[in-house]
Amino acid sequence: MSSSVQPGAASPAPFPSGPIPSCRGRAVAVVGDDIDTDRIIPARFLKCVSFEALAAGAFADDRRELQGDHPFDRPQHQGAAILLVNRNFGCGSSREHAPQALMRWGIRALIGESFSEIFFGNCLVMGIPCLTASHADALALQQAIATDPAAEVVLELEALEVRLLGSVESPGERRWSLSLAQGPHRMLVTGQWDGTSQLVAQDEALRRTASRLPYLSSFVAGSS
Amino acid sequence: MSAGTLYDKVWELHRVAELPGGATQLFIGLHLIHEVTSPQAFSALRDLGLGVRHPERTVATVDHIVPTTSQARPFADPLAEEMLATLERNCAEHGITLHGLGSGRQGIVHVIAPELGLTQPGMTVACGDSHTSTHGAFGAIAFGIGTSQVRDVLASQSLAMNKLKVRRIRVEGALQSGVAAKDLILHIIRMLGVKAGVGYAYEFAGGTIEALSMEERMTLCNMAIEGGARCGYVNPDATTFAYLQGRPQAPVGEAWARAVDWWRSLASGAEAVFDDEVVFDAALIAPTVTWGITPAQGIGVNETVPTAAQLEPDERPIAEEAYRYMDLVPGAPIAGVPVDVCFIGSCTNGRLSDLRAAAAVAKGRQVAPGIKAFVVPGSEQVAAAAEAEGLDAVFRAAGFEWREPGCSMCLAMNPDRLEGRQISASSSNRNFKGRQGSASGRTLLMSPAMVAAAAVCGHVADVRDLLPATPAASPSPASPSR
Numbered sequence: 001m002s003s004s005v006q007p008g009a010a011s012p013a014p015f016p017s018g019p020i021p022s023c024r025g026r027a028v029a030v031v032g033d034d035i036d037t038d039r040i041i042p043a044r045f046l047k048c049v050s051f052e053a054l055a056a057g058a059f060a061d062d063r064r065e066l067q068g069d070h071p072f073d074r075p076q077h078q079g080a081a082i083l084l085v086n087r088n089f090g091c092g093s094s095r096e097h098a099p100q101a102l103m104r105w106g107i108r109a110l111i112g113e114s115f116s117e118i119f120f121g122n123c124l125v126m127g128i129p130c131l132t133a134s135h136a137d138a139l140a141l142q143q144a145i146a147t148d149p150a151a152e153v154v155l156e157l158e159a160l161e162v163r164l165l166g167s168v169e170s171p172g173e174r175r176w177s178l179s180l181a182q183g184p185h186r187m188l189v190t191g192q193w194d195g196t197s198q199l200v201a202q203d204e205a206l207r208r209t210a211s212r213l214p215y216l217s218s219f220v221a222g223s224s
Numbered sequence: 225m226s227a228g229t230l231y232d233k234v235w236e237l238h239r240v241a242e243l244p245g246g247a248t249q250l251f252i253g254l255h256l257i258h259e260v261t262s263p264q265a266f267s268a269l270r271d272l273g274l275g276v277r278h279p280e281r282t283v284a285t286v287d288h289i290v291p292t293t294s295q296a297r298p299f300a301d302p303l304a305e306e307m308l309a310t311l312e313r314n315c316a317e318h319g320i321t322l323h324g325l326g327s328g329r330q331g332i333v334h335v336i337a338p339e340l341g342l343t344q345p346g347m348t349v350a351c352g353d354s355h356t357s358t359h360g361a362f363g364a365i366a367f368g369i370g371t372s373q374v375r376d377v378l379a380s381q382s383l384a385m386n387k388l389k390v391r392r393i394r395v396e397g398a399l400q401s402g403v404a405a406k407d408l409i410l411h412i413i414r415m416l417g418v419k420a421g422v423g424y425a426y427e428f429a430g431g432t433i434e435a436l437s438m439e440e441r442m443t444l445c446n447m448a449i450e451g452g453a454r455c456g457y458v459n460p461d462a463t464t465f466a467y468l469q470g471r472p473q474a475p476v477g478e479a480w481a482r483a484v485d486w487w488r489s490l491a492s493g494a495e496a497v498f499d500d501e502v503v504f505d506a507a508l509i510a511p512t513v514t515w516g517i518t519p520a521q522g523i524g525v526n527e528t529v530p531t532a533a534q535l536e537p538d539e540r541p542i543a544e545e546a547y548r549y550m551d552l553v554p555g556a557p558i559a560g561v562p563v564d565v566c567f568i569g570s571c572t573n574g575r576l577s578d579l580r581a582a583a584a585v586a587k588g589r590q591v592a593p594g595i596k597a598f599v600v601p602g603s604e605q606v607a608a609a610a611e612a613e614g615l616d617a618v619f620r621a622a623g624f625e626w627r628e629p630g631c632s633m634c635l636a637m638n639p640d641r642l643e644g645r646q647i648s649a650s651s652s653n654r655n656f657k658g659r660q661g662s663a664s665g666r667t668l669l670m671s672p673a674m675v676a677a678a679a680v681c682g683h684v685a686d687v688r689d690l691l692p693a694t695p696a697a698s699p700s701p702a703s704p705s706r
Contacts, residue, residue, distance in 0.1 A: 061658045199382050199383070209237075213237065213238070215347060
């Protein structure tokens, strides 16, 4: 569909399942505030009834504009698993196609200054952690990756920190602390992020709730 | 922490359970689906061996991919045809009502649910579409969700959610003649920015809001998400009830009286506590136009495109990107910027009162040479009502095309799109790069009347100069009938 786009990894890691204690791999930075989901995946790629082929749509128009110089096209970032972003990433459309495209390109976790509400929720339910770093730390991390794109990044979800392992170019390990709201944090580390079965299991509580909503009984009974 | 607000009350009523992960399971009163974000959800449901728990609480329509010229089946675009056919199959299999093409009730999901009376105060409303915030106009808690969450609602009629904070946005005073609800929300987003609403629900309140019609409130709440707020709402009042009464899904008789009592009891009380409050003076708001690539990059029509020096340091990088992309000159007036395409429609501004406001400007004038201008009613009901009062004829006589209902060029998942570097005057909600179907296409957001003004002038123009200088020139509120 789009020209000269390649999936990130030759053999990407399996999609998330179960508890997510950590995430490890190289990082890629897409710098800038307010990067909306239309940019993450333009609407024409949404014409599908399956998410399977969406990797080619990731940042498709930005990549075409930059003619090979987009971070997702640079050779040193092929196979990257951790996406570094800035403020309000994923704003705009609720399309889950956006995180699906990123995941199918190879991304397994994001670190940014802030995320749009809906994008964060979509990632969570897919088992893709979106962790928050301070402005200074986000910039320092992006700078470190710009200097040493081959550096191995280890995201410790339990401890809420990210470590940049030393390499030949920059020996010595660096680490930054991250934050994540308590609920999503627990859901990811315990593997309870894909919660359809938990929701369905609350059959009795669902019935109780429905019975106290007057609009479900045509306002005949149960009105308060 | 907020307390006693409509948001708190509706949240509490719909709380099913606290989940092991720490989220709250929230019952969803009304689930709306369309062809773009539902097919994968139904597939996932099948994979899990689950059915639809409350098929009567899910309602479907088709809007994003429908052509607005010929809607004959099969569509020329086989992918669009496959998406609609899949929706039809899924709805038939699970017993879900689908308001399809030609049913008389098809249209943009956020236009049809209110006009059918499906959206009511006190409900939780979810849809795989970020502009679900629209339904907050009724005093519902309404928000967009992703496809995996659509799956969850189908399976359980509930969602795992985390409670938001509540910011009251109080607007006082009268809007100037020629200033629409669209200008109000573009102004609010300009002042607060696109990130301010993250983590918040927006309660719109104050005298100005109370004076708005339901259609104006829908425009306002529709764009709460553009300010980062996943949901925005207005407390239900007599205007809300007058709009709802007599609609197909509204309660009748004794039930109506009980419903109104219940709806009234949900409004934020005088004792309500908010996490934050911001106050605006309506009289200071001018017709507003965006100049950049986020909905917060807006200015009054008589202002100039801000220079980097006039902006806060953290706004400059995206402004620089906008200067490059939009090719507008910092410091130059926005009025007079030539446009190529004029689009009136969308879930923001595709309702009858929007079309009336645009028609009042178009009447007796002509679309400027070389400009493509078209009007896309938000639903089959809007189209029928507009045609019944001759608005289609007004538009056609002025050189506008009159189209069939759908999302059209708001997001260009259908044949309506910008070409190359074309620049549009658009009554839609997003001016993101590439949003309207061309990777280099440019969008200027404005009210429907302002789009009509741009169409007849050939460039961005102040609609107040085209309207008779009487208060009667402002669009009349939509009638609650039909």
